[in-house]
Amino acid sequence: MSEAPDSSFAPGYKVPRMRSPQFIQSTTFRWALTVAGILAIFVTLLFGFIYWKTDKYLVARSDSMIAGNLNIIAAVPEEDRRLHAIDQHLKEDPRSVQYAGLFDANGARLGGNLERLPPDLKLDDSVQRVAVEKVLPDGNEENRVIRAIARLMPNGNVLVIGREVDEANKISHVVGLAVTLGLLPGFCLCLLAGAWLSVRAQNRVEEINQRVQRIIAGDLRERLPYRSVDEPLSKLAIIVNGMLDKMETMIHALAGVGNDIAHDVRTPLTRARLTLERGRTNATSLDQLQDVVDRSIAGIDQALTIVTALLRLAEIENSRRSAGFGEVALDDMLEEIGDIYEPIAENKNIALRIEASRHMTVRGDRDLLVEAVANLVDNAIKFTPEGGKVGIELTRGEGAVVVRVTDTGCGISASERDAVQRRFYRSDKIRNTPGVGLGLNLVTAIVKLHGFRLKIFSGPGCRVEIICPDGPTWTQSGLASTPIENVMPSPAAVPSGT
Amino acid sequence: MTKLLLIEDDAETAEEITAELADCGFVVEWASNGIDGLDKARALRPDAMIVDRLLPGMDGLTVIEALRKDQVRTPVLVLSALGAVDDRVRGLRMGGDDYLTKPFAFVELIARIEALLRRPAESRDRTLRAGPLELDLIERTVKRGDRVIDLLPREFRLLEYMMQRCDQLLTRAMLLEEVWNYKFVPATNLVDVHMGRLRHKVDGPGDIPMIHNVRGTGFILRTGV
Secondary structure (H helix, E strand, C coil), X not given: CCCCCCCCCCHHHCCCCCCCCHHHHCHHHHHHHHHHHHHHHHXXXXXXXXXXXXXXXXXXXXXXXXXXXXXXXXXXXXXXXXXXXXXXXXXXXXXXXXXXXXXXXXXCEEEECECCXXXXXXXXXXXXXXXXXXXXXXXXXEEEEEEEEEEECCCCCEXXXXXXXXXXXXXXXXXXXXXXXXXXXXHHHHHHHHHHHHHHHHHHHHHHHHHHHHHHCCCCCCCCCCCCXXXXXXXXXXXXXXXXXXXXXXXXXXXXXXXXXXXXXXXXHHHHXXXXXXXXXXXXXXXXXXXXXXXXXXXXXXXXXXXXXXXXHXXXXXXXXXXXXXXXXXXXXXXXXXXXXXXXXXXXXXXXXEEECCCCEEEEXXXXXXXXXXXXXXXXXXXXXXXXXXXXXXXXXXXXXXXXXXXXCCCCCHHHCCHHHCCCCCCHHHCCCCCCCCHHHHHHHHHHHHCCEEEEECCCCCEEEEEEECCCHHHHCCCCCCCEEEECCCCCCCCCCC | CEEEEEECCCHHHHHHHHHHHHHCXXXXXXXXXXXXXXXXXXXXXXXXXXXXXXXXCCCHHHHHHHHHHCCCCCCEEEEECCCCHHHHHHHHHCCCCEEEECCCCHHHHHHXXXXXXXXXXXXXXXEEEECCEEEECCCCEEEECCEEECCCHHHHHHHHHHHCCCCCCEEHHHHHHHCCCCCCCCCCCHHHHHHHHHHHHXXXXXXXXXXXXXXCCEEEECCCC
């Protein structure tokens, strides 16, 4: 972010600065936190359930045990032997969880380890939960809450048997320990994983952001990082990189055009300027000055011609109009073009031949098509030496109408075929022929707009075809990426474009 | 005196145009924006107007549209830095009579203004006459005096156009637009070649030349000898 440009320049690209650590605010981390929280609640509920069930089971078991003990001790026939049985019962208790007591009708203790008869203990043979005072072997007392059962004996004494369910405490301890040992690390792990993932994502976004900032700053060679093809972010990065590749190519192409324009417009302007400057100093008569001005105007006019041609090219290339398209009768159109160029060909002693099959129409913009074909014919006549032949043909090809312009000029060599489609390209051998080098570009643009194809054949004698496929191909106008086909490479001679 | 109204926002351009038109004997009024221009067009009733396409306040085409709604038929030449064909078509459809792309040569401007001011009247005559020339629109025949001139269809159309505008300078661009219906300027000098052939036929040996080449600009069909 340090090299990020002024935020007013590209606010949308700037990841806002955060007060707390960035990963805490990230969605990934929040999700991790939520999942960890839900997990913790589930685990707690699970352990709680286990604890509750176990406790219930243990209590029930203990209850049945003390009820059994009560029955056994109550069944002892004599009071002395009963006291002895109680003592015996208490002695057989290494964990000292057993409680027993025999009280007379007044509540005075006769035996056992209970200090007094618990006041709220009902004498109804049911196991209850009561608070008792335990007599320890050293004579002290201790308050405990136990499960106990009491019975009123036939002689008026009360027999109490009880048991402390200490297993429940142990279980709860174990459960607590399990929760501590298991859940907390798990929870922490969740949070850590969340934090790690979110930091990782954040770092990648940050890295992408930095690279995008560099791209915005003008470094078009920069690309987004990616790791593997299967990962969504990498996929996205690859897509964006593809887009950047395309844009880089386009921008370079534009820059190239810019340079071409600069060169081709500056040259005549420079000439005009120099002429004017010299004329201002050296011209001594009105005639001389007028001559200087005429030559300057010619230079400026040439520059303007180039600008006009470029604008026209841009207009056609950017045009998406197919709404203005109509049925164009190609045979009539070619007759008309032939009519226009016939005198020019004749002046140059070139035989202009037109062979047009009847009733051939295509969907298109008539004016533009005239312009395209006229350009080709113009070129053909221009580059054919005197006594040569130029042919305009209209035939049916395979699923397409074909307009063919042929000449007996020096043709376009295979090596130059790509070059002639570049703006301002002019073959070295035609430097002395007038033209700015945009004619074929214009034809290409028009052909592309119609969804047609331009085929340039190399070899001696140029042959150019405009292939107009049947059907509404014009709907894809401009989408066809390479409407130009280069065919049949063969070593041959030279020139090209208006 | 022919009165012209120029609506153009760039003062320097306007000054140059005004001076040039004044040299040619026109009286020129200048308005620098669309609203002012519309007011002047209504008040002064000029013979022709030159209107820039892009104007502050009110677009040039809007001005023309407003005038046409008021049934003002003053011929209008639209000036524009937008040279696009679509734009040109729109300019003419909105009521402009001619369209000239900036930058232009003064001769081109003057020639077009002259053409606008002297538009041929709707004529029911079947023959056009210019000096010794006689052109039959129905029979499609041309005679110079007693000599019959055999013309190709395109040459006939060219001569017809020129005879309707005798003694007027016709620039190459005007001829391309009107006679050939070309919306673009071809690389080869089409007009010159065709004109050369027409001249060869019209001005026979021993005849006083009628078709004159104005160097670097265009052609004139002169009737006076």
